[in-house]
Amino acid sequence: MKRIESEQNASVKQWKKLYTRKEREKKNQFIIEGPHLVEEALTHSVPIAHLIIDEDFVIPHTWNAHELDPWIVPKKIMRLLSDTEHPQGVIAICRMAEDNLEITPHGKYLMLDGVQDPGNLGSIIRTADAFGLDGVILGQGTADLYNSKVLRSTQGSLFHLHVVKGDLASYMKECQSQNVPVIVSALEGALPLTETKEAGPFALVVGNEGSGVSEDVKAAADRLVYVPMHGAAESLNVTVATGILLYELQRKAK
Structure with missing residues (x-):
């Protein structure tokens, strides 16, 4: 596992920018927060570029996250990256899906x-x-x-x-x-x-x-x-x- 200790880290700054629409569209990425959303993304094979956890978060053994190499951050950085009042200890940077839908006669x-x-x-x-x-x-x-x-x-x-x-x-x-x-x-x-x-x-x-x-x-x-x-x-x-x-x-x- 990799660690980030500084709030000035370039990756932290980049991830934080994903709360803006302009940056999401530029990078073709978005940010999700909390165990439930992250687990849903993993379960449904959403491409995850980065998994970020705070130092006290334990990845559930049921998560299909063995191919990910999580970043560990202190709670102050998790608070910085979080968009909620009470951070839940885990964030994922996901890749956007393809923007097209095939219409079928039975849909x-x-x-x-x-x-x-x-x-x-x-x-x-x-x-x-x-x-x-x-x-x-x-x-x-x-x-x-x-x-x-x-x-x-x-x-x-x-x-x-x-x-x-x-x-x-x-x-x-x-x-x-x-x-x-x-x-x-x-x-x-x-x-x-x-x-x-x-x-x-x-x-x-x-x-x-x-x-x-x-x-x-x-x-x-x-x-x-x-x-x-x-x-x-x-x-x-x-x-x-x-x-x-x-x-x-x-x-x-x-």
Whole structure:
């Protein structure tokens, strides 16, 4: 094992920069923290460039980490590298996955049009994982996938399914060419979700927390749907709405 003692070490400075989107995209790397996320990355064969542990952290024997040569750092450096109030003793520097997704005629997909809140994005990815989707596409204006809050909110689901950034118009056309109906969450001109007849593959599009799905995306949809509400609330949080929509679409697909 290798040791780093100085906060001025060049590697420490470089790793810390990975909390910025610009540096992540430049290096094609991102940083994850905590035993749960690191274990999920190892379990699902995410390429790990560096494993960093503090001097008191014991690598669990169940981790498939025998090929890694961890860096050991004192707690002051772990605190410096951590993005949380209470560091958990382990950090990994991971390589980003390839940014492309093949659409198939039997697939089920989720597309996000400008979902800006990192916590919402992470929770939506976790929800998509729970419903067994084949892919999630992040459209323009959506929060950065590798933002630390997004990563924590996914609880490892990022490593379980295919999540890519891409042009929604292109992916929508590809879905339609494969006879996968594109269903867009909207309010005006939409049918209640309960009245939709889809019973197979689908591509669901949900939108920005404030303005919803863009007009161009709605215009290209096969179907506009909304979640019927019976109380006085004007709208649902995008994560909650996505969960309801996916539940109903998956229920009808069975």
